[in-house]
Amino acid sequence: xxxxxxxxxxxxxxxxxxxxxxxxxxxxxxxxxxxxxxxxxxxxxxxxxxxxxxxxxxxxxxxxxxxxxxxxxxxxxxxxxxxxxxxxxxxxxxxxxxxxxxxxxxxxxxxxxxxxxxxxxxxxxxxxxxxxxxxxxxxxxxxxxxxxxxxxxxxxxxxxxxxxxxxxxxxxxxxxxxxxxxxxxxxxxxxxxxx
Amino acid sequence: xxxxxxxxxxxxxxxxxxxxxxxxxxxxxxxxxxxxxxxxxxxxxxxxxxxxxxxxxxxxxxxxxxxxxxxxxxxxxxxxxxxxxxxxxxxxxxxxxxxxxxxxxxxxxxxxxxxxxxxxxxxxxxxxxxxxxxxxxxxxxxxxxxxxxxxxxxxxxxxxxxxxxxxxxxxxxxxxxxxxxxxxxxxxxxxxxxx
DNA sequence: CTCATAAGATACTAATTAGTATGTTTTCAA
DNA sequence: TTGAAAACATACTAATTAGTATCTTATGAG
Numbered sequence: 160x161x162x163x164x165x166x167x168x169x170x171x172x173x174x175x176x177x178x179x180x181x182x183x184x185x186x187x188x189x190x191x192x193x194x195x196x197x198x199x200x201x202x203x204x205x206x207x208x209x210x211x212x213x214x215x216x217x218x219x220x221x222x223x224x225x226x227x228x229x230x231x232x233x234x235x236x237x238x239x240x241x242x243x244x245x246x247x248x249x250x251x252x253x254x255x256x257x258x259x260x261x262x263x264x265x266x267x268x269x270x271x272x273x274x275x276x277x278x279x280x281x282x283x284x285x286x287x288x289x290x291x292x293x294x295x296x297x298x299x300x301x302x303x304x305x306x307x308x309x310x311x312x313x314x315x316x317x318x319x320x321x322x323x324x325x326x327x328x329x330x331x332x333x334x335x336x337x338x339x340x341x342x343x344x345x346x347x348x349x350x351x352x353x354x
Numbered sequence: 355x356x357x358x359x360x361x362x363x364x365x366x367x368x369x370x371x372x373x374x375x376x377x378x379x380x381x382x383x384x385x386x387x388x389x390x391x392x393x394x395x396x397x398x399x400x401x402x403x404x405x406x407x408x409x410x411x412x413x414x415x416x417x418x419x420x421x422x423x424x425x426x427x428x429x430x431x432x433x434x435x436x437x438x439x440x441x442x443x444x445x446x447x448x449x450x451x452x453x454x455x456x457x458x459x460x461x462x463x464x465x466x467x468x469x470x471x472x473x474x475x476x477x478x479x480x481x482x483x484x485x486x487x488x489x490x491x492x493x494x495x496x497x498x499x500x501x502x503x504x505x506x507x508x509x510x511x512x513x514x515x516x517x518x519x520x521x522x523x524x525x526x527x528x529x530x531x532x533x534x535x536x537x538x539x540x541x542x543x544x545x546x547x548x549x
Numbered sequence: 550c551t552c553a554t555a556a557g558a559t560a561c562t563a564a565t566t567a568g569t570a571t572g573t574t575t576t577c578a579a
Numbered sequence: 580t581t582g583a584a585a586a587c588a589t590a591c592t593a594a595t596t597a598g599t600a601t602c603t604t605a606t607g608a609g
Contacts, residue, residue, distance in 0.1 A: 162605090163556055182466060185379045187596060199598085200557045209597065261469050266524060270465040271377060273527045274456050284528045291529075318525070318533045319518075319540035326521025329461055330513070332468045333479045334486075338513045345514035349540075352547045357576090358586055382566060394568085395588045404567065 167205045217282045239301035240350045251339045263328040291317045362400045412477045434496035435545045446534045458523040486512045
């Protein structure tokens with residue numbers, strides 16, 4: 160019962176890699192299997208079909224990463240503007256999990272799968288929702304301790320910030336890292352206007 | 355030689371519709387054909403393969419629309435902030451060409467095809483590039499006639515604006531039209547900070 | 550140890566895919 | 580009017596797809 164957990168994880172991780180590059184629909188199960196030492200029998204033992212694997216990908220890999228990289232940095236924040244900027248800047252700097260060319264796995268999945276599959280839609284909506292809420296709460300706390308202007312609407316601002324991130328991951332696919340830099344500079348201007 | 359031009363256009367338009375909803379890769383040629391009164395012979399008479407059709411889709415449909423809806427409104431602009439805001443607001447209001455659930459056809463194609471196919475990448479890069487340039491020039495003209503602050507970097511701002519639009523189309527797929535409203539309000543705040 | 554079940558391997562299937570080969574019809578210039 | 584090319588139709592193919600049926604092997608509780 161030990162090894163099997165590992166093979167399941169291996170399948171998920173390899174799938175994650177391939178789907179990140181090629182997209183969910185055009186990454187075939189055979190693609191995944193032939194890229195690693197696992198057979199179809201193992202795959203369909205662990206997942207009843209491709210969709211279940213795709214959803215497991217979201218809950219078992221994407222969600223925990225989201226918590227770690229996008230929620231935690233905000234929860235213990237004294238200065239919302241600094242924290243939020245740093246969170247986004249760190250995301251865009253992270254070349255271990257991301258490649259400009261391929262954008263952001265979560266954003267990609269939203270783009271591709273959200274309109275096509277209600278289960279994907281639900282799972283991804285939860286992720287986006289949690290992130291947006293975390294930003295909103297962070298800004299709200301900022302209003303309380305005077306770091307954020309009283310006329311600022313935290314929910315609106317959070318939606319705007321999340322949108323901006325998703326967008327720069329998209330445009331980055333076309334124009335490369337320079338857009339990241341431009342975006343970050345203007346993003347800082349925007350954030351400062353929230354004081 | 356008259357009718358054939360129309361069938362070619364019909365194929366492109368129907369393809370555009372289906373690809374907008376399902377994505378390029380998972381819209382099969384058979385899907386397209388069975389959704390209209392055209393046979394495989396006609397399809398492959400007009401396009402040597404699926405890729406050529408996809409690229410024609412960009413140059414013959416997407417590009418002209420981009421010119422009309424995204425470039426023209428800016429070229430004759432006296433007040434950049436007003437024009438740019440109106441352009442984006444009108445885009446997000448347009449329910450004839452767009453559906454929140456399915457986002458923006460161009461953004462979708464970028465997300466899906468840009469990393470996968472160099473020809474798609476090039477075509478889409480041109481579109482994004484032209485739009486960004488148009489916004490940049492509009493802001494530059496604004497600097498000259500005093501509508502835009504002298505310390506503003508038009509190229510940076512343009513990249514930021516385009517990113518924001520792409521992003522809200524993505525997040526809109528998840529959270530629906532309310533994000534459009536939030537986004538527009540904060541976008542206006544940002545634009546006003548450019549004076 | 551041992552055997553029931555978990556975990557994985559192998560070989561298939563039916564459907565779908567892009568694309569082709571080859572046919573028929575339509576158009577329009579001479 | 581006519582005939583050559585343009586425009587389209589039909590019937591195929593080979594590859595790929597998700598998924599299944601049926602095996603074999605590994606594991607760990609008793």
